[in-house]
Amino acid sequence: MPPRSLIDSLNITTSGGVSGRRGYKYQDHIASGVFLDMLGDPEITQIECETADDIVVRKMSDAGDINEYIQVKTTENDYKWSISELKKRDKVKNRFKEGTSLIEKSLACDRFSGNAQFRFVSSRDVRAELMLFKVPREKRQAIKIKFDELVKKFTAVYASFVSAKNNNIECWARNMLWEVEHSEDSIMNKNVNRILSLASNEGAVTSHAHAQIVYARLLCAVGDAADAIAAADPDAKAITRAEALTWWSAQLGEMRTLRRSEIKVYQFNSRKFFxxxxxxxxxxxxxxxxxxxxxxxxxxxxxxxxxxxxxxxxxxxxxxxxxxxxxxxxxxxxxxxxxxxxxxxxxxxxxxxxxxxxxxxxxxxxxxxxxxxxxxxxxxxxxxxxxxxxxxxxxxxxxxxxxxxxxxxxxxxxxxxxxxxxxxxxxxxxxxxxxxxxxxxxxxxxxxxxxxxxxxxxxxxxxxxxxxxxxxxxxxxxxxxxxxxxxxxxxxxxxxxxxxxxxxxxxxxxxxxxxxxxxxxxxxxxxxxxxxxxxxxxxxxxxxxx
Incomplete structure (x- = not known):
């Protein structure tokens, strides 16, 4: 049975993300990439759009359940992200309001069962002081000393602020990953090429033009999940791995019909008898x-x-x-x-x-x-x-x-x-x-x-x-x-x-x-x-x- 979507029943809305996310194609491209990740990674059990965060990746590993909270940043400024920008709070009545900085908002997502990870995906790059966040988590052991120094820079940042699960900003920094995708076109090209690669691995060779058609369908699928109204249908906000594999199997079937001569030997539609x-x-x-x-x-x-x-x-x-x-x-x-x-x-x-x-x-x-x-x-x-x-x-x-x-x-x-x-x-x-x-x-x-x-x-x-x-x-x-x-x-x-x-x-x-x-x-x-x-x-x- 798939996990329930990470929706806070105390703050649930009847408008969903529809009105606030029209034109958020950049975010849909990112979500589509996460969907493709799920096809190849059995540890990812579900992705969610516009629930606890812009995108949530649900994982099951030997270390326990993991929720990765992804925020997508597409501000039009041309300067690079810095620590000072991350910790900047909103000013309300001449006072800086707790919980309004980007760091605090991200950490605040950590209010559900499971271990938390955090990810920012931005169109702007980061300054040198944040560069180590871009190193994939599985490769950080080689830079452990330097990465620990980066984490320490966040130790004193709003030390009293903790998530609902009592994790602090230092914990946020240690579990943070930053990815930079400069434009919608670059993400789209990368994802279309991934579709071609995944299809080839399955023995379903197809044209670049058809891969673009498949990708357009994928964008619609993640867009529908984001646009779904949480109060009316919370399950529609999520796409499970089983659903993703079923969808992908249908796409592969169509590719094989179009390019049957290039199919691998065991991939064809057999006749039913029993x-x-x-x-x-x-x-x-x-x-x-x-x-x-x-x-x-x-x-x-x-x-x-x-x-x-x-x-x-x-x-x-x-x-x-x-x-x-x-x-x-x-x-x-x-x-x-x-x-x-x-x-x-x-x-x-x-x-x-x-x-x-x-x-x-x-x-x-x-x-x-x-x-x-x-x-x-x-x-x-x-x-x-x-x-x-x-x-x-x-x-x-x-x-x-x-x-x-x-x-x-x-x-x-x-x-x-x-x-x-x-x-x-x-x-x-x-x-x-x-x-x-x-x-x-x-x-x-x-x-x-x-x-x-x-x-x-x-x-x-x-x-x-x-x-x-x-x-x-x-x-x-x-x-x-x-x-x-x-x-x-x-x-x-x-x-x-x-x-x-x-x-x-x-x-x-x-x-x-x-x-x-x-x-x-x-x-x-x-x-x-x-x-x-x-x-x-x-x-x-x-x-x-x-």
């Missing part, structure tokens, strides 16, 4: 069920259609990305299927039962979760005695995840033995030696030039800590099983009966997850089928006669 059946989400115990229905058509279970659909995914499962790159649109390209079939025959450890289940899992991960697979992972065994798995990168609003997946086709006689053995395999997946081997295989198999950029680059580096890799791993398990309901044939209420069947199957499955898996997210996918042996035979025949 119907969503039933879902149970249990975040408290890190377990989730997702079930899917092959469905009936004119009273017949769609087994033949299932085989036809799954074979479209075979090239992705079997062939490297560099091969797919030469035949983009490969899920529609039958020319690749024979090559994929012949390549698959080299791997005896993947029998037809397992291949069928893995194809179902792959199709669901790719279409329903928009994953990117690690090419050929199913057929790359570091340890010959280990059970084959597939691997997918999944994008979440909280950060990318690595899903190490297993899929099985079961009959009534094999269900319990398979479930029991697979949970032991999943336990091994969390050991240090296994993680090292898995990371090395992913590094070897992954072809970044054909995939979108991921924020897992650091944890996938061979010199990274394996403990960090463990934090982003999820363990999906797909079980396709002989269904009593499907086996009984079509009836008008079969979906309700099937929902009850998968719910009971999930509850029966959960106790098999051993205690060692308690700290890792396990996603269970259940696919009810009509006849496991018959559908495997159909797959085998189809592969042989292609």
């Amino acid at each position: 119907d969503d059946l039933h879902e149970i989400d249990e975040p408290g115990i890190l377990r989730k069920l997702s079930s899917y229905d092959v469905a009936f058509d004119f009273g017949e279970w769609r087994g033949d259609d299932l085989i036809d659909y799954l074979l479209n995914w075979l090239p992705e499962v079997v062939l490297p990305a560099r091969v797919l790159a030469n035949h983009f649109g490969h899920t529609e390209a039958r020319a690749l299927l024979k090559r994929a079939r012949d390549e698959r025959k080299k791997y005896a450890q993947i029998d037809d039962d397992r291949l069928l289940a893995e194809l179902m899992l792959h199709a669901i991960m790719r279409h329903h979760l928009e994953s990117e697979p690690i090419p050929c992972r199913l057929f790359a065994l570091g340890n010959p005695s280990a059970s084959p798995i597939s691997a997918h990168l999944i994008r979440q609003s909280s950060g990318d995840e690595l899903w190490l997946s297993r899929a099985y086709l079961t009959t009534a006689t094999t269900y319990e033995s398979i479930v029991s053995s697979v949970t032991q395999e999943m336990k091994i997946s969390l050991t240090k030696d296994y993680l090292r081997e898995e990371r090395d295989l992913i590094i070897q198999l992954r072809e970044p030039q054909h995939m979108r950029l991921t924020d897992l680059e650091a944890v996938l580096d061979k010199n990274s800590k394996l403990q960090d890799l463990l934090k982003v791993i999820r363990l999906p398990l797909l079980v396709a099983y002989d269904s009593t309901i499907i086996g009984a044939g079509y009836c008008s209420d079969y979906v309700a009966k099937l929902t009850n069947e998968v719910s009971l199957a999930y509850e029966a499955l959960k106790p098999n997850f051993i205690p060692e898996l308690a700290s890792v997210q396990v996603n269970v996918f259940l696919i009810p089928i009509e006849d496991a042996q018959a559908i495997v035979a159909k797959l085998h025949t189809t592969l042989e006669t292609m």
